[in-house]
Amino acid sequence: MQHTRIVVTHYGGPDTIQVVEEECPGPKRGELRVRMLAAGVSLPDVLAREGVHPETPRVPYTPGWDLVGVVDQIGEGASGFELGQTVAAMPISGCYAQYVCLPQRKFIPVPAGLDPAEAVAVVLNYITAYQMLHRSAKAKPGQRVLIHGASGGVGTAFLQLGRLAGVEMYGTCSAQAAEVVKELGATPIDYRSSDFVQEIHRLTGEGMDAVFDGIGGDNLWRSREALRDGGRVVVYGFQAKLRGGRMASGTPNGRHAIRESAILGWYILRNRFLPGRKGMVPYSISG
Numbered sequence: 261m262q263h264t265r266i267v268v269t270h271y272g273g274p275d276t277i278q279v280v281e282e283e284c285p286g287p288k289r290g291e292l293r294v295r296m297l298a299a300g301v302s303l304p305d306v307l308a309r310e311g312v313h314p315e316t317p318r319v320p321y322t323p324g325w326d327l328v329g330v331v332d333q334i335g336e337g338a339s340g341f342e343l344g345q346t347v348a349a350m351p352i353s354g355c356y357a358q359y360v361c362l363p364q365r366k367f368i369p370v371p372a373g374l375d376p377a378e379a380v381a382v383v384l385n386y387i388t389a390y391q392m393l394h395r396s397a398k399a400k401p402g403q404r405v406l407i408h409g410a411s412g413g414v415g416t417a418f419l420q421l422g423r424l425a426g427v428e429m430y431g432t433c434s435a436q437a438a439e440v441v442k443e444l445g446a447t448p449i450d451y452r453s454s455d456f457v458q459e460i461h462r463l464t465g466e467g468m469d470a471v472f473d474g475i476g477g478d479n480l481w482r483s484r485e486a487l488r489d490g491g492r493v494v495v496y497g498f499q500a501k502l503r504g505g506r507m508a509s510g511t512p513n514g515r516h517a518i519r520e521s522a523i524l525g526w527y528i529l530r531n532r533f534l535p536g537r538k539g540m541v542p543y544s545i546s547g
């Protein structure tokens with residue numbers, strides 16, 4: 261049986277994406293094969309394609325962080341799942357394919373009756389938001405938090421979870437997204453037409469308990485300025501590396517993952533020597 265899979269052949273723009281028809285993989289011992297119902301599409305896919313994401317796979321690779329699918333073959337020795345059962349997984353790459361084989365331990369069951377496209381959104385975006393809020397920031401009701409990119413995939417997940425946690429939320433977004441951010445319970449701050457540090461201090465006086473920064477680069481220092489003494493910036497992305505979906509700096513295409521992690525390490529180290537007892541902690545869903 262043939263299946264279709266997307267392959268990134270080298271690092272760079274959308275022209276690096278190819279569609280291949282090939283023999284459908286069979287599950288090895290301990291693996292399940294799933295037929296794809298929905299694969300998450302996210303900004304980390306673009307960052308990996310450009311070679312700047314810390315988890316960038318080596319080329320050639322198939323993109324796609326997370327999936328919801330139906331178990332269609334069970335490899336020898338695998339148990340605990342049934343044929344036809346709906347499952348989810350987050351292998352970090354490989355989900356832009358009609359069929360995927362993964363070790364059984366990578367799967368969790370998905371409750372019956374959920375829309376696969378809605379269920380898959382929970383995997384990368386909501387886990388990221390949940391862990392940052394509760395593990396990285398240990399947010400308590402009444403604390404003040406700022407989330408950058410509040411209208412995006414992780415941002416909107418964060419606002420829904422932050423509302424449940426009872427935190428006071430502020431979110432940077434463009435003007436056209438302000439209404440969505442407001443509806444989800446945060447005070448929108450237009451990052452294009454205003455200075456978010458000034459806005460935060462104007463609105464709150466002393467500043468934030470935590471800022472969640474998926475923008476990276478010099479934005480991290482600005483996020484630090486928006487903190488009160490003793491607050492922390494949770495660093496979780498490198499969006500500033502892109503402009504219009506392409507590498508902003510014009511750096512030659514390649515796998516820059518190690519360099520990006522080293523730059524982040526330098527920011528975190530430098531933060532330790534600055535006054536104000538302000539923390540800068542990295543977050544990655546993969547550990």
Ligand SMILES: NC(=O)c1ccc[n+]([C@@H]2O[C@H](COP(=O)([O-])OP(=O)(O)OC[C@H]3O[C@@H](n4cnc5c(N)ncnc54)[C@H](OP(=O)(O)O)[C@@H]3O)[C@@H](O)[C@H]2O)c1
Nearest residue numbers: 303409411412413414432434474496497498499543544545
């Ligand atoms: N560490 C992890 O484990 C992990 C996991 C998942 C995602 N991430 C990271 O999370 C970040 C967001 O990913 P996503 O999938 O949520 O992206 P997304 O859906 O594309 O959302 C990003 C949002 O950021 C906004 N934005 C762009 N530039 C901004 C700026 N300078 N200041 C404030 N907001 C800005 C955009 O809003 P407008 O269009 O309105 O301008 C957009 O809505 C990425 O850096 C990604 O790599 C990290």
